[in-house]
Amino acid sequence: MSNNKKLNKIKKLPEQTLAEFDTAARLKRLKSISVADYRIERGEEVAALLEKCCGADNEVVIGYAERLRACAARSNYYLGEDFVDKEGNKFSGFGTLFGCGLKLCPNCMARAGARNRAITRRVVDEKNTKLERREHYCYITGGYIVEQERYRFVTLTMPQIFASFKKTMKIQKRAWDLFRKLKIVKNYFAAMIKAVEFTVRENGTYHDHIHLLAISFFLPDKLLKQAWTDCVRTAFEEFGIEFVAEQANVNYKLVRNPADMVKEVCKYITKTTTWEKIPADQLIEIAEIERWDRMFELSGRFRETIQRLKAEDAAAADSSSSANKETTLTDGVAHELNYFNTDGITDGELLDSQASGVQYYAEEQLPAKRADENLEARRREGWRDVIRREGLKAYRKKFNHQLEYARKIRKLRLMNKYPEAKFTNLDGTPWGCIVVDIPKWKGSSARLDK
Ligand SMILES: [Zn+2]
Numbered sequence: 001m002s003n004n005k006k007l008n009k010i011k012k013l014p015e016q017t018l019a020e021f022d023t024a025a026r027l028k029r030l031k032s033i034s035v036a037d038y039r040i041e042r043g044e045e046v047a048a049l050l051e052k053c054c055g056a057d058n059e060v061v062i063g064y065a066e067r068l069r070a071c072a073a074r075s076n077y078y079l080g081e082d083f084v085d086k087e088g089n090k091f092s093g094f095g096t097l098f099g100c101g102l103k104l105c106p107n108c109m110a111r112a113g114a115r116n117r118a119i120t121r122r123v124v125d126e127k128n129t130k131l132e133r134r135e136h137y138c139y140i141t142g143g144y145i146v147e148q149e150r151y152r153f154v155t156l157t158m159p160q161i162f163a164s165f166k167k168t169m170k171i172q173k174r175a176w177d178l179f180r181k182l183k184i185v186k187n188y189f190a191a192m193i194k195a196v197e198f199t200v201r202e203n204g205t206y207h208d209h210i211h212l213l214a215i216s217f218f219l220p221d222k223l224l225k226q227a228w229t230d231c232v233r234t235a236f237e238e239f240g241i242e243f244v245a246e247q248a249n250v251n252y253k254l255v256r257n258p259a260d261m262v263k264e265v266c267k268y269i270t271k272t273t274t275w276e277k278i279p280a281d282q283l284i285e286i287a288e289i290e291r292w293d294r295m296f297e298l299s300g301r302f303r304e305t306i307q308r309l310k311a312e313d314a315a316a317a318d319s320s321s322s323a324n325k326e327t328t329l330t331d332g333v334a335h336e337l338n339y340f341n342t343d344g345i346t347d348g349e350l351l352d353s354q355a356s357g358v359q360y361y362a363e364e365q366l367p368a369k370r371a372d373e374n375l376e377a378r379r380r381e382g383w384r385d386v387i388r389r390e391g392l393k394a395y396r397k398k399f400n401h402q403l404e405y406a407r408k409i410r411k412l413r414l415m416n417k418y419p420e421a422k423f424t425n426l427d428g429t430p431w432g433c434i435v436v437d438i439p440k441w442k443g444s445s446a447r448l449d450k
Contacts, residue, residue, distance in 0.1 A: 042106040043072025053280035059392040071100035097407040124258035151255040154212040159245030175235035191215040191301035
């Protein structure tokens with residue numbers, strides 16, 4: 001009898017396996033699903049807003065909305081179970097097969113936020129970036145004091161301006177560029193993590209601000225405020241905006257444990273519901289931005305640290321044998337699944353996570369095998385270029401084809417990389433057999449492995 005069989009099977013299960021069915025595990029799974037549900041809903045909402053507001057002839061924005069929707073689609077999500085973290089604990093998580101990488105995408109922005117936090121946690125770790133014991137003569141009113149390097153958290157804000165999102169961002173970027181080049185900043189700040197954030201005020205203006213988690217010497221508030229204010233004033237003048245507020249604001253405080261500040265400095269660029277508060281024309285303006293300024297960047301010694309760590313990671317990956325395979329797998333999983341565990345391996349720009357999703361290849365281009373070649377390919381040809389050149393209809397056909405292909409490849413890669421894990425769709429259906437038709441790239445013999 002099948003019932004008996006089942007019963008026997010359950011009895012034979014080892015304790016560890018049974019433990020997976022405890023309430024905690026189930027709750028985690030439900031939480032994964034509810035977070036995914038939320039992102040699906042928000043993504044759908046933004047895509048619908050864009051489509052409603054842009055004209056029928058704005059093919060690029062329609063294409064944008066469709067990419068976003070493909071990313072937010074329920075079928076784009078997966079659940080993974082039985083991943084193992086560094087301590088040997090099992091964990092579960094969810095992810096997406098295709099990542100659109102668009103700024104208005106709640107899924108991709110959450111991924112980017114998780115990635116930024118992982119990078120931040122890694123660089124501020126005292127094993128990786130040390131506070132140097134060196135004396136520095138710091139200016140204070142009427143004299144100098146000798147100071148050592150410390151961690152500090154800085155917030156730079158601007159006076160309110162009545163301008164669009166895009167313009168407000170540009171002004172802030174200009175002020176920042178002036179600021180980071182100042183002698184005082186170069187001398188006093190040995191390392192910085194910069195993250196841009198914004199909220200929308202009741203009156204529709206944007207509260208753009210910059211967070212810095214920095215290694216710096218003591219600097220009197222007044223001096224720093226003056227420096228930032230001068231930069232903001234210059235930026236305002238250049239954009240023909242009257243500078244009325246006496247000072248742009250600077251908040252500056254000592255940080256005992258930089259790890260405590262990770263969440264502060266790496267929030268998402270904004271709350272996912274913010275986009276829905278932005279007027280339609282501005283939302284379209286945002287969708288039309290092709291090259292964003294960096295919202296998150298490292299400078300000074302942090303930059304050196306991350307470059308060193310990346311080189312070490314690459315070397316470790318190269319020499320990866322079955323012996324150290326597990327660690328790198330775990331790191332990779334943590335990176336893939338921005339959930340529960342974000343301490344994993346991290347890397348440069350969002351492009352790296354996008355690389356796991358669909359890349360747009362022109363007909364004559366083969367899927368490149370190396371990440372840097374992929375990067376080159378994407379620099380040459382963006383999806384927007386294809387829409388402009390071939391029209392939405394032709395582009396859409398290709399995109400759908402590539403989307404399907406990329407999702408399958410992604411599944412195969414995940415299964416190949418994490419053989420122990422169990423993958424299902426959001427509704428719990430296990431991944432079935434995956435058949436990949438080799439796409440018709442000229443002369444292609446696409447390899448499914450790396
Ligand atoms: Zn996305």
